[in-house]
Amino acid sequence: MATVAERVGLDPERLWGVGVVALLVALVGGSLAFPRVVYDGFIWHYFWGPVQADANSAVCAVRAGGVTQYLDSASACAAAAEPVAYPGYTLVSEVGYMVTLIIALTGVVFLLRRLDIGEDPRFFFALVPFMFFGGAFRVVEDANDTPGVADALITYPLNTLVISPVIYVTVFAITLVAVVGAVVAERRGVIGDYMKLLFGVGSAVLAVTLGYLLWAGLTGAQGATFYPQVLLVILAGATVAAAATWWLIERFKPEINAGTGRIGLVVIWGHAIDGVANVVGLDWMTALGAGNNLIPKHPVNKAVVDFTVSTLPEPIFAITGGAWPFLLVKLVAATAVVWVFDEQIFEESPRYAILLLIAVLAVGLGPGSRDMLRATFGV
Known part of the structure; x- marks a missing residue:
């Protein structure tokens, strides 16, 4: 059975490179075209937001209107509108x-x-x-x-x-x-x-x-x-x-x-x-x-x-x-x-x-x- 690399006519290294570039283009392009959905709702919410909250010793970070705010109260974090990012990891x-x-x-x-x-x-x-x-x-x-x-x-x-x-x-x-x-x-x-x-x-x-x-x-x-x-x-x-x-x-x-x-x-x-x-x-x-x-x-x-x-x-x-x-x-x-x-x-x-x-x-x-x-x- 032919491998994926053989079917597309690329060696494994180039196939890996093409895949990485395609993924980066999708993330960057999506962030530029749909910043609230792709960047705020996904990249920031699950990946960068928790890092920002941790780096600023905040209970959580909130992203609203393209601006990040840091909150020091658990009750304020619970009442904030999504996306809300907490220090640490999530399943996503x-x-x-x-x-x-x-x-x-x-x-x-x-x-x-x-x-x-x-x-x-x-x-x-x-x-x-x-x-x-x-x-x-x-x-x-x-x-x-x-x-x-x-x-x-x-x-x-x-x-x-x-x-x-x-x-x-x-x-x-x-x-x-x-x-x-x-x-x-x-x-x-x-x-x-x-x-x-x-x-x-x-x-x-x-x-x-x-x-x-x-x-x-x-x-x-x-x-x-x-x-x-x-x-x-x-x-x-x-x-x-x-x-x-x-x-x-x-x-x-x-x-x-x-x-x-x-x-x-x-x-x-x-x-x-x-x-x-x-x-x-x-x-x-x-x-x-x-x-x-x-x-x-x-x-x-x-x-x-x-x-x-x-x-x-x-x-x-x-x-x-x-x-x-x-x-x-x-x-x-x-x-x-x-x-x-x-x-x-x-x-x-x-x-x-x-x-x-x-x-x-x-x-x-x-x-x-x-x-x-x-x-x-x-x-």
Whole structure:
């Protein structure tokens, strides 16, 4: 059976490009021709409006007559005429972001193929610092958005670049420039190994971001503090959890990690950081002398805590807390994903397998490092 590309007479790369251009033309053209319906009622309502509301620390944003207003009262937001945008995600926006992610990953595959890179497992490890950087960079915005803080480092509209989901585009763009720049530098003979430079660039931007957060924590700027015990407990807990999971895999089911090797261990460790950061942040901050326990913001985290509260007897819950099942869920899910990437997948399409594993690690390590650093710096 002929593929879509064969039927229209275009190679997959050009077909992807034509599709992206057509989508952009439809959105831009629709916004110009029908601004109230396409832009205000769809693009702004579900995608840009929530970012604006978050960037301005508003309860909601309202779009009326082509003008955006920010409201600080829940009752005023409830009484406002649509479109009304609240900080955070909606079902429509989450579907839109998933579609965008699929389109972007497809484009990245084409780019890696064109550059003839991405098949070496070292490429995976070279990008790990960028995943930590994404989480740390998001905490910079958290520090600027701390209630009662007036000395914000980044203000509107620049702070939209570090607010979800725009921050993913920002970090992706920085990473993409680093990848292309490192490859070009190698092929022009400036350096001998582009992956070493790529790892170095990621480490450098991460170091600068952590340096700013450390300065803010030590000086109290942007309302930040510094709780090193939280950082140590989370890193140690995640390392122990990942090592125990790895030992169980190697001892009883080594075929789970036969395809991924050390990449599988890093994936499990990244998701362990996410799990342990939630356990510490939601249940053990007070016990560690690091301020009040945090409140779960993500629906999955809240659902896990609510389930634990409703099933565990009060005396046991008082000792264990309610977030620990989330760590188990993360470890099981990460192990299951690693199991999927067997040796056959790497033999048939190593570039695509490595790219997907990068995405899997980013899903855990990105929010996990953010939660870890938020708890560490009290923002």
